[in-house]
Amino acid sequence: MTVSKEELLHIANLADLKIKDEEVDKYLNNLQDILNYTELLNSIDLKDLDETIGANDSSDVFRKDEIIDFDNKEGIMENAPEKERNMFKIPKVLN
């Protein structure tokens, strides 16, 4: 499949990334190279195969829904790029 410039920019926007005009060709070529390489998968007969979902073939893992108090809340807040009192600060989202 051939990826267009518009598609690349749309995908970048979905991923919250900005691609500069001068970078577009490089990203397009790299992406196309790798997608072309994956074409070789078409030669494998996958007709009767299920998908592998995750690495384990075990069934679901259950645990009790218990609250475990985390003992280092200060440690969490210390990493905040911007905070006010005990809250993460972000730009206004409602007008």
Place this chain on the structure above:
Amino acid sequence: MDNITNLTVHELVEKLKSNELTSEEITKAYIDRINDKEKDVGAFVTLTTDDAEKKAAEIDKKRNANAQMHKEDTKANVESQANSENPVCNDELSEFAGIPIGIKDNLCTKGVKTTCSSKMLENFVSPYDATVVEKLNKEGIISLGKLNMDEFAMGSSTENSAIKITHNPWDLNRVPGGSSGGSAAAVAGDLVPWALGSDTGGSIREPAAFCGVVGLKPTYGLVSRYGLVAFASSLDQVGPITKDVKDCAMLLNIIAGHDEKDSTSYNVEKKDYTKNLEKGLTGIKIGVPKEFFGEGINIEVKEQLEKAIETYKKLGATVEETTLNVAKASLAAYYIIACAEASSNLGRFDGIRYGYRAKDYTTLKELYVNSRTEGFGNEVKRRIILGTYVLSSGYYDAYYKKAQKVRTYVKNEFNKAFSKYDVLLTPVSPSTAFKIGEKCNNPLEMYLADICTVSINIASVPAISLPCGVDSNGMPVGMQLIGNRFEEEKILNVAYKFEQEIKFRENHKPSFKNK
């Protein structure tokens, strides 16, 4: 003693036991070595040597106090048989207490920066320890620092680090491999006695091969991933990088085990991985898949592996050529699956709760976009975009779903191979360590460095990388031994017997030169 840093961990443990060395002497020897060689190698992102010295002194104090207490208890017991209780020390130390280690910088360490070698996490200090780090702490193992890597573990040369370039101790102009390049270079250069790395598509084994050390990617689920910064969650595993196979088995003993905090970790019976190392190889069947020796594999790499095959025959193993046509399909599936999972995992880096936040923004969307665009390096962005593309509507079936089916195909092929053989033998990488800058501008060529390793992650099986010789430039050649799921014991045994036979460490040493 001027060669402390040349000793393996099992040798250090013996010397601690016999009081020939103290933890402080060992730790100081490593700090001296770091002061001498780190400027050439550049393995560390963060050094914690001051803290390490303090901890070593504390452990020595405890060890002395315990020895004193034991002595008095024994004396008391001899004098009066009335006390039938065994002498119990409150602070019994593990045999590894006071042994230093290096930790890859994508494993969370409480109070010490965990950068993932990314501008995004340049100042991130984890509020908790990864489970494997907790296990090291419990043993009294002392961290000398955090080791360099490709940003978010994406790469095969450690050149994608946003922090620094790491050089291969065998030739400083060459890469150490990646993504655990700092870990492998530090072990090879004797800057740490052993290290932890992580492996998503070869990130432990390829750098171990490039740096002439031992690296193990455990079976998916054997080691907890809690506190490992996620790249591709269904493929990531933490594992040891060590000077020899015995050290590798010992470090695996420490880190393996089920963890409630990682629901993908298995509840398997606790094993002592050192127990079967010495076992003879008679009856062991080794399969050599011919597809792993085909086009693109360097002739000198092939030659060294052919010699290794002869060594195995001499050791009594049955070696047969076989077929396992999975390498290319795995690489193609790998880049779809790993990037898809990465695009989702790296969504959390939004500049809100931790990590880099851009200076310029007005709206929330701008905050996200600018922080991520400025905080991530090129390779990371490239993979997020590829991952977002293969998951996007219209392409999901053609890429992601197909890759997940290929995964089943690869698993089945491995199952077939393991119904006939105990262990599979392949190269680790098509070449020895390449020059710094050589593959930087061609991502696909860089990805091909993983052609021999990714299928192992795709199939969730374990594999060990160990040196089997050197090429004409004196660069180490790696051999990969692959086992069936949870058969680490077998591959460690097969690796150990080989290592004892060829004695790589005795015959070859890193040069620390620019060749």
